[in-house]
Amino acid sequence: MPANNPHRSLLEAQLPHWARQATPKQWAALQQSQASPWHEQDWFANAAPDLRQAVCASQARLVRSQAALARSLRGLKQITEFAEPLLQNFLAERGFNAPVQDSRLLRVERTWHWNGLRYLYSHRSDNLLQAALQNFADDEAFTSQSAIALSSNIQVTRIQVQGSAVIGMQAPVAHFPLTSERFQVEPLPLAPATFAIHCRELDLGGAYQAHLEQHFAQPTVREQAITVQKARLRLVSDLAYLRHHINGNTHDQVQQLLQGGNVDCWQLALFGINLQEAMLIDAGRAGLALYLPGHDPALRQCNDLEGVHDALATLLLQPDARQAFTGYIMQDERAHFLDLLQQNLDASGNTANDRPWQRAAQADLRPTRQAITAEPFGYFQDLHLTRLKHEASLLAVPTALADASARARRLAEWESLGWDVLNVAGFFIPGVGALMLGVTACQLLGEVYEGYEAWEEGDRHLALRHLEAVGLNMALIGGFVVAGHAVPKLFNSPLMENLHEVPVNNGGYRLWNQDLAPYRSRMELPESLQPNAQGQYLHEGRQFIRMDGHLYQQHFDNMLQQWRIVHPHTRDAWQPPLEHNGQGAWRAQHEQPSQWPYAKLARRLGEPFAAFTTLQLERAGRICGIDAARLRQVHLQGQPSPPLLLDTLQRMAAKAQVQAMGPHATPHLFDQLYNGSTPIAPATQQLLAAYPRLSPALARRLLTTMDTADTLAWQAHGRLPTALGQQIEQVHSELPLVRALEDVLQPASGNADAERLLFSALDAMPEWPAELRLELRVGSPQGPRLEHVGSEQATTVCRVLKSTEGYEADLGERPASAQRDPDLCRALEQALPRLQRKALGIVQSDGNVLREWVLAWADEHRPVLAQRLWGVGAVRRKPQGWLRGGRPLAPLPAPAGQTGSLAAAYRRVFPDATDAEFADWLGDEQEDHNPYDIRSATERLRDLQQRLDALRRDLQQWATPDPSSPHQRHRAIRPIINAWRRLSWLPYGRSGRLFSLDLSSLDLRNEDLASLALPDDFTHIEHVSLSNNRLLSQLPAEFYERFPSLKRLLLIRCRFQRLPRVANPQQLRWLDLDRNRITWDGEAQRTLNQFSQLAALDLSGNPLIQAPDLRWLGELRTVFLSGCALTELPRGLDLVSEPLVLDLTSNQIQQLPAAFNVPRPVAETLSLESKWLAPAALAQIEAYNTAHGVDLLVCELDYQGFFDNAGPAEAALWQRLPLQFRRDLRPLLDREPFLSHPNQARREFWRRLSMIDADPVLRQAWLTHPPSNLFNLPL
Incomplete structure (x- = not known):
């Protein structure tokens, strides 16, 4: 923990004026007012628990009541802090500008000494503020030697003068020494008499009386003061009863008094x-x-x-x-x-x-x-106010009461007691009786700490100690504490490290401990009340949300454009801002989802998730492939909640209910529990027809985010919002895998998808014995084969039989049936011979070993399983090289470890920041740190938060609906905010991050970007995507100039007719303009030439006609120019070094350049396949293959699926096959058995090719058959 208090500057700024002059004794009194020494006493520890609990409850009630009174008295000042600025300003208006604290009234008195027959001089020197407070009578006079001067310009010297006494008529005059004073003064231009007149006119005493009346005469203050008095008596009564200082009768009498x-x-x-x-x-x-x-x-x-x-x-x-x-x-x-x-x-x-x-x-x-x-408590409160005013009039004398003789007596008495008048006036209110001492301590705490009244006593005491250390050190510097007096050193503590700055209404800041417990509402909502789509409950005109099972009231802050939590009791309390995803996933802005366990991440997605256990949530997450990192993105980036997660949880709960009923469950009970009995709405029915894998319950949930206009567009034109359509497509493609894994974990029915998944997993099992074949058949050992794993030539064949009752292992005991149930994993394990079970580590044959293997295998291969096993026609995706496909595999950045106050405050603005990024911002590791920025880290954090708030306001204004020109700008607000906050990023390299702005699929138009005035706070953005905005055809300069560090620009499926410009073209590494409307010309070429560091270029699907010249792109590695109506190859292909993909398929190439020759790596990655190739070009390609052994039509990557675990023998066999035959084998990779049983398929693939290759007769016969029928040949 750092030695320095991270909040020292805030403590100094917020400390009231009087606290900067308070003495150690006064600080000790404040500390004592907040102490509860009984907690450490044996007599308290040994008392009955109910008595201790009563004392603690009464103490908490007292603190709350003192805090409430302190808040109501906010603005109440001590005498000196009230009077000093008034006096200073009053005199300044009259030409006196010297500081009153450093100026003094030197009042010189001249007294005639009758015995010495001469005048003697004495003086009184008072601080100018003290003199003004004590005021002047209207008849006071000042000697000519009296003056007002700076303290340093007044010198008084005691001198001896000669007195003369006449002894007699004839006797000489007697001389004797007398003590007098001599004065050397540099007077200020303000005469004492004039000052006295000013003081009577200003009337500080009268003004302070009005100040007290203004604050204490309010009915609310009186009621709260009475509440404090009652709470104080209640506490001492409970303590006295616990200590046996009073008996039960007395305690009852006191309680009766407190109750009126x-x-x-x-x-x-x-x-x-x-x-x-x-x-x-x-x-x-x-x-x-x-x-x-x-x-x-x-x-x-x-x-x-x-x-x-x-x-x-x-x-x-x-x-x-x-x-x-x-x-x-x-x-x-x-x-x-x-x-x-x-x-x-x-x-x-x-x-x-x-x-x-x-x-x-x-x-x-x-x-x-x-x-x-x-009424006793009101009586004493009235007495207290009377006393307060009376004693104030002694220190700050109203003009109407000013009397020189009374003043002299008071000052003489106070000086005899050793009192410093200004010090007493500076600590006036807590010094008048015991009532206000504790309230003043709370008032002091409330100036700096937010919600302190709900803290533990030890934390309040420590917080006050921090203020004491700062205050006394400031008093020492200001000269209000005598040098050499013991002053506590400034120190740090875990409390300070855990407190965070929050802004308050007066423009200042306070420290808050981020505890939401005091904000919990005790409101009882009707059981029938249901939340809206955002997870909000509307009740009696107020809005509530639930988080972690607790209810909170909220309101919308129009200034910040955020929802905020409302304190249930304190109207002016800090209102923590809220973040949400629009679907019920609420969190306070200060919360750190990066530190939440999986169960909390899931439960905070919304109220429906709260009912499930940790095990259920983790199981459903595994089934759906939703890990903690994915859920953190939902919370941090405000992404939609994964719809399949809740759907799976509800299905699992319904299955459990059905299984619990056993034979009493009706056939349709599961459907009733899961889908409900609500009639299916037309919009839902339409979605079910378009996406048949969806269930009614899931379809309804997916459509809940649509507003009325979207619903009408869907029903009338079958058009979904772009983002929702993509989400539904994703869910529809993932459903078979999710349902399959659900049935594996919680077997309930004979799910064909689960069967397909299980046998595909068995095929991938490296320990699977080569001599073993396992089959799934219907009804009997001779029934239709549904699935299988293992070679057709295997010597051992085992079977599992499927019937309406479930699965059973075929143990050769039919017609007597074995155990039947829905657990296919158990049946598969039981069907295996004992030796094979032992080899696979199966001991119990309960299905759990196989189940865990399948789950682990699915976890590892999940990105490809859904598409491979259940994709549209199970079509294999084309290799896309660097430019397309899933995220690059890279380790995620190390989770944040620093949790100190500054680091946590930084993560309130940038929640996903790593320790290294925080250190870089702090300047610890920043080589180019601005040496002219002398702001503290705290000030810089405040500036960051203010800029974020300003961005929210500006974006909300930008997205204001315009009936004359409807738009969808509101959908862009969250992605822009996420980009500013560094929440959207892509893994880059081994451990880096590429910060991104993703505005894809938002239906943005040119005028939307043209009117978007972003601040210069996006210099960190290196990746921008505006893909799938079908009407977008321009990037305005006002937009692209905000991204000077841009490295990747994605504009897929837009309407661009020209290459876009960027702020720094030489930095761009990745440009994707797939499926736009670009036609190539000289201007396009000149723009492309500026992208000198470009490594990946995609112009597929554009009517280029003319081929780009790639010679000026020395860093190019990946090129996609598919379907561009090209008639010739681009120039510069031979200059591409270390190519990954060069896709020029589906073009109308007429011929290759004369003497075409490119480096072998270029040739191996080049794809020219097209049904529109001219005969001349085809002839050149064949000739090139003959000469170099490289097929220019098909990239080598297209055959990769055949060569996993293949060796030199297979490679040589492959080269002996005719070229066209090899090309025509590719469709096999997109069919069975390669899709579900790739290992088994590869073994069989090479076995069959080897047989054909080894037998000339077979080779001659079978090579004439279509290669795609290879698995159908009787080999």
């Missing part, structure tokens, strides 16, 4: 002087309860008034107790009270005040009591 019951109460007086805040309570048969707030114990039981007298007499013998007791005495009565107390209590009558006294034999405090006829 009729309980007699009195105000206590000693020596006729009323005690403020102290109270006597009728305890019934127990006598009286003496309540002394702030003392320990604060509540004690006495038999009668005499018992009260004895308790107080004993208490006041101790110096600390006497000092604390003066808090009950009005300030101007304290000296008199202490004098009377010593006369009547101290046996010697002159013991020092800081020493314990011996009790006088006839001690008499003369206690009296006055019945309180009003």
Whole structure:
């Protein structure tokens, strides 16, 4: 943990003025007001749990009530912080600009010494603020030597002067020394008399009285102050009862009083002087309860008034107790009270005040009591306000009360007590009684910490210690603490590391601990209330969401364009911003999904996921191929929730219910539980017809994101929103694999997809014995064969039989049947011979070994399984080289390890940032860090958050609906925000990331991009995709200039007629313009030549007609020019080094260049296959193959599926086959058995070719047959 407090600057900025001048003693009093020392006492630990719980609950209630009062009194100032700026500004308006804190009023008095027959000079020097507070009478006069000057410009010297005394008529005059003073002053241009007039005019005392009235006279403040008083009494009552200082009757009486019951109460007086805040309570048969707030114990039981007298007499013998007791005495009565107390209590009558006294034999405090006829707590609150105003008038004297003699007496008394008037005025409000001390501590905490009242006491105490350390160090620098006095060092703590800055309404910042527990709502929603599509509950005009099983109220912040959580009790509390995906996956912006376990990632997708166990969620995730990384993308990027995950969970739950009912389950129970009984809507029925693999339940869920206009367009024209259509296509293609894996994990029925998957997995098992063949047949050993694995020449054949009752292993015992159930894995294991089971590690034959193997194999090969086994015609995808296909396989960046305050705050803006990226931003590893940016990391973070908020507002304005020109801009907001926040990226290299902006499939138009004014905050973006925006034909400069680091640009299936321009063309590495409308010309060539570092180019599907010249692209590795109506080859093919794919298929090449010759790597990656090739070109290609052994029509990669695990013998055999025969073998890779049993198919493929190659007669006979019928030949 760093040694320095990361929030020091914020603490210094937010610390109130008075706290920067507070003394160590005053800080200790504030700390004491928040302490609960009983928690560490044995008597508390050994008390009954219910009594301890009651004390803790009362303490929490007191803190909450103090915090509420502190919030209502926000803006209430101590005397000095209120008066100083008023005085400074008032004088400045009149031409006096010297700082009042450094200026003093030197008041010189000239006194005639009658014996010495001369004037003597003395002085009084007061700080200008103190003098203004004490004010001036209207008849005060100043000597000519009096002046106002800076402290450093006043020098007073004690001098000896000669006095003269006349002894007699004839005697000489007697001389003797007298003490006087000499003054050297550089006066400021403000005369003392003028200053006095200004002070009376300004009337700081009167203004402060109005300030107190303004804050304390509000009914809400009065009610909250009464609540604090009640909470304080409740706590001391529970503590006293726990400690046996009061009995049950007294405790009950106090509780009755707190509940508004009729309980007699009195105000206590000693020596006729009323005690403020102290109270006597009728305890019934127990006598009286003496309540002394702030003392320990604060509540004690006495038999009668005499018992009260004895308790107080004993208490006041101790110096600390006497000092604390003066808090009950009005300030101007304290000296008199202490004098009377010593006369009547101290046996010697002159013991020092800081020493314990011996009790006088006839001690008499003369206690009296006055019945309180009003409501007691309101009565004492009114007394407190009266006292507050009175004592304020002593420190800040209103002009109407200004009196020079009274001022002199006050100052003399205070100076005799060693008081610093300004220091007392600076800590005035908490110094008046015990009530406001704790409230002031809360007010101080509330200036810096958000939601502190809900913290543990230890955290509040530590937070106050941090403020104390900062405040005292600032006081030391400002000269308010005497140098050499022990001042705590600034320090750091785990608390500070875990707090984060949040902005507040006044433009400042506070520190928040990111705990959402205090924000939980206690609202009880009706059980019948259902959430909307976004997962929100609308109830009584308010909106709620659930997260982790807890209810939160929210509201939409129009300024930030974000939903925010509302505190249930505190209106002005920080409202944590929310992120969501529009489908119920809500999270607070500060939360870090990167640290969530899988179950939490899944449950936070929405309310429907909350009902499932961790095991169910993990199983469904494995079935659907949805790992934790995928779910984190949903939460971080606001992506749609994977529809198959919830669908699979609900299907598994329905299956479990059916299985639990056993033979009592009806045939259609599963369908009723899963699909429900709701009639199928026309839009859903239409989707089911278009995508027959979907179920009604899944189809309904997929269509819930469509609005009314989309639904009408779908029903009328069969047109889905682009993004939704792509999602449905994806779901439809994944369904067979998902259903198959579901049946493997939770067998329930004879699923043909599961059978296909299982046997395909067995085919891939490297341990599968060569001599073993396993078959799945219908009904009997001679029934139709559904699936098989193993060679036709295998010596051992095992079978599993399928019937309406399930699967059974054929153990040769028919007609007696073996065990039958839906678990195909169990039946397959039981069907294997014992030796083979042992070889495969199968012990129990319960299906679990095979089940785990299938799941692990499916996990590893999932990206290709769905397309290979169940794709459209199970068509094999064409090798696409570097440009197309899935993500490059690369390890993900290391998860974030730094969790300190700054790092966590950085991740609130950039949630996916790695430690290295954070360190780079911080400047630790940044070579090009801007040396002129002297802002602190905290200030830079604030700037980042402000820019993000501004971007949200600007985008919302950009996407405002326009009825005259409808658009879909709102769909682009989230991708743009994600790109700004570095949430959208592609793996790059071994461990790098390529930050991207994906605006594909959003139906964007030219005018949308032209009006999109992005800030200059996208310099990190290196990959931009605008594919599948069918109306887009231009990239405006205002758009592409925002991406100076662009390396990849994808514009697939748009309407571009020209190559786009980019900010820095020499940086572009990847350009994909597949299926646009580009025709090649000189301008296009000049633009292409600027992309000097281009490595991948795709112009397929464009009517180029003229071939591009590739000679200026020295880094080119991959070229797609398929279907471009080319009649000649591009120039520069021979210059391509280390080519990956050179696809020029489906063109009308007339002939190859004369003496065509390219390096062998180029020739091997070149594909010229086309049904429109001219005869001359075909002849040249055949000649080239004869001369070089390379087929220019078909790329070598197209045959790769035949050569897995093949050796030199197979390679030589392949070369002996006729070229056209080899070409015509390719369709086999897209058919059975290569699709579901590729290993078995490859073995059989080479066996058959070897037989044909070895026998000239067979070769002559079978090579005349279509190669695609190879597996049908009787070999």
